Amino acid sequence: MFEYCSDPATLTGLKWLGCFLTTGTHQNFYWSFGTVLLLLAITAPAALMFGFLGATAARSHLPPLSLIGRTYIAAVRGVPDIVYFMFFVIALDQGIEWTKHLFVCPDLSQPVWSGLEFKVCPDAKVPLATSAPIWHKIYAFGTAVVTFAIVFGAFAANVIYGAMQAVPRAQLETAEAYGMSQAQVFRRILVPQMWIYALPGLSNLWLILIKATPLLFLLGIQDIVYWARELGAAKTSGNNPYPHGDWRIFYFLGLLVFYLAFTRISEIVLGRLTARLSHGQATAAGEAMRKAAVP
Amino acid sequence: MKKLLLATALATLAGVAAAQDVVRIGTEGAYEPYNYIDQATGELTGYEIELGNELCKRAELKCEFVQNAWDSIIPNLQSGNYDLIMAGMSITDERDQVIDFSQNYIPPAASAYMALTADAKTGEGAVISAQTGTIQAGYIAESGATLLEFATPDETVAAVKNGEADAVFADKDYLAPIAKDSNGELQLLANEVQLGGGVGIGLRESDTELKEKMNAAIQSMKDDGTLNAMITKWFGPEAVTF
Numbered sequence: 001m002f003e004y005c006s007d008p009a010t011l012t013g014l015k016w017l018g019c020f021l022t023t024g025t026h027q028n029f030y031w032s033f034g035t036v037l038l039l040l041a042i043t044a045p046a047a048l049m050f051g052f053l054g055a056t057a058a059r060s061h062l063p064p065l066s067l068i069g070r071t072y073i074a075a076v077r078g079v080p081d082i083v084y085f086m087f088f089v090i091a092l093d094q095g096i097e098w099t100k101h102l103f104v105c106p107d108l109s110q111p112v113w114s115g116l117e118f119k120v121c122p123d124a125k126v127p128l129a130t131s132a133p134i135w136h137k138i139y140a141f142g143t144a145v146v147t148f149a150i151v152f153g154a155f156a157a158n159v160i161y162g163a164m165q166a167v168p169r170a171q172l173e174t175a176e177a178y179g180m181s182q183a184q185v186f187r188r189i190l191v192p193q194m195w196i197y198a199l200p201g202l203s204n205l206w207l208i209l210i211k212a213t214p215l216l217f218l219l220g221i222q223d224i225v226y227w228a229r230e231l232g233a234a235k236t237s238g239n240n241p242y243p244h245g246d247w248r249i250f251y252f253l254g255l256l257v258f259y260l261a262f263t264r265i266s267e268i269v270l271g272r273l274t275a276r277l278s279h280g281q282a283t284a285a286g287e288a289m290r291k292a293a294v295p
Numbered sequence: 296m297k298k299l300l301l302a303t304a305l306a307t308l309a310g311v312a313a314a315q316d317v318v319r320i321g322t323e324g325a326y327e328p329y330n331y332i333d334q335a336t337g338e339l340t341g342y343e344i345e346l347g348n349e350l351c352k353r354a355e356l357k358c359e360f361v362q363n364a365w366d367s368i369i370p371n372l373q374s375g376n377y378d379l380i381m382a383g384m385s386i387t388d389e390r391d392q393v394i395d396f397s398q399n400y401i402p403p404a405a406s407a408y409m410a411l412t413a414d415a416k417t418g419e420g421a422v423i424s425a426q427t428g429t430i431q432a433g434y435i436a437e438s439g440a441t442l443l444e445f446a447t448p449d450e451t452v453a454a455v456k457n458g459e460a461d462a463v464f465a466d467k468d469y470l471a472p473i474a475k476d477s478n479g480e481l482q483l484l485a486n487e488v489q490l491g492g493g494v495g496i497g498l499r500e501s502d503t504e505l506k507e508k509m510n511a512a513i514q515s516m517k518d519d520g521t522l523n524a525m526i527t528k529w530f531g532p533e534a535v536t537f
Contacts, residue, residue, distance in 0.1 A: 023335055023336075024333065024335055024336035024338065025332055025333075025334055026337075027337060028337045086367070090370065090371075090374050093376075094374060097375070114501070116370075116373045117373050117499055117500065117501060118373060118375050119375060119499070119501060120375070129318075129319060130317045133359065217364060218364065218367070220363055220364075220371075220376075222362070229447070230332060233447070233449035234452065234453070234473070236327065236472040236475075236476045237472075237476050238328070238472045238476075239327060239328055239331070240327075240334045241334055242334055243476065246453050248453075
């Protein structure tokens with residue numbers, strides 16, 4: 001990075017540290033924070049959408065739809081996360097390639113699965129072996145987002161389902177008495193009022209999601225915990241310009257600070273959101289706000 | 296009909312040819328000096344990276360290294376996420392049942408114990424750390440000592456330093472630089488063990504054509520002496536050569 005970093009062996013003190021903290025590996029480490037934040041930024045709304053759809057389906061009066069929603073929630077909630085992350089992603093990847101295989105491969109006579117091997121023709125690979133490494137990264141990231149969204153969506157669905165049941169029946173009946181249709185009641189009364197009941201459960205999920213990102217390395221994405229481990233690992237003097245002992249503790253302390261700060265910020269934001277959503281609601285918090293506002 | 300068959304055959308051939316243009320190689324990136332991350336640049340480097348690129352040049356293939364955790368390195372090969380494994384993987388009968396190996400590119404080398412004292416016990420009753428899913432872990436599990444497994448090689452060494460394990464058991468070529476660097480804190484024990492049939496390239500069993508190409512490339516490097524030179528460069532003058 002800096003001119004004087006070209007010969008690290010001669011450096012001492014702060015200069016050495018400055019060079020050490022700007023090595024290629026450290027820059028990868030800093031970028032991985034961006035990867036994690038991007039993953040959270042995409043996964044959280046996606047999981048919320050899965051949750052909302054799952055809960056709506058589970059509540060449906062149509063038996064098949066309700067069955068789909070309930071099955072989704074029960075199946076995903078019942079399977080350990082790590083199993084999901086190991087096998088679902090491979091299954092998803094193979095499913096995509098198998099589908100593509102049926103359309104683009106000229107010769108379908110060979111079995112796709114033989115023993116433990118999965119083999120499709122080169123044209124059916126996603127992404128193609130010839131594509132740039134960046135596409136492989138984007139694809140891996142995409143499958144990670146989908147997997148996280150499905151897993152956390154199931155938990156969110158259960159929370160939202162409960163929240164929808166918690167909206168006082170009187171509220172819905174009043175709307176019906178005004179002549180609203182089922183869809184209108186759902187859209188105008190149920191959904192706006194259920195968020196306040198869902199928020200505590202959803203905020204739990206958000207905090208768990210923040211801390212679940214090390215699972216990313218299972219999917220071949222190098223996240224902050226991977227890099228902290230790699231950077232902190234002892235480095236011998238032979239091939240490394242900056243040899244050092246086992247420094248993992250410092251990197252993990254750094255991560256601790258990051259996670260604590262991140263969860264603290266989340267808590268503040270969620271607190272404000274709770275206050276805002278409580279406004280005018282038929283809950284104890286909403287009632288307290290109403291009383292405080294009356295002179 | 297004949298034309299159609301011919302066209303299909305040609306298209307298949309073209310497809311195979313296109314696929315072999317880029318060969319993806321899976322590696323762990325945490326096993327210095329076999330394969331590790333260059334501290335200054337953040338790129339993969341090491342003996343296997345240099346060797347892999349040279350082999351691909353000789354076989355006229357375009358190669359690309361992919362980093363993958365050791366735990367899932369075989370399933371991801373079978374699932375087609377990459378085509379070769381070059382990750383210091385010893386050729387063993389157990390692995391040979393699920394994947395195929397090229398001829399070895401590192402001769403059968405010694406595995407060694409490293410401990411805080413030269414008289415540390417390693418047999419019955421001792422606690423020995425080794426990396427999960429390695430030939431060394433398999434050996435310890437059968438030796439009667441208590442096996443303490445870790446996901447990365449670095450953690451197996453850390454376990455000895457903090458007293459969790461009596462000794463670590465790994466490839467001698469991996470442990471030697473660490474012992475040398477520790478200023479006598481860590482010592483290699485005298486009782487070395489010969490395990491496995493050397494290190495080779497892991498491939499899917501169905502990729503026979505690719506296997507032959509790699510075998511030919513390795514053979515050509517063995518014949519002209521460049522392989523030995525590369526081993527000496529990365530593992531030092533004491534390393535076993537062909």
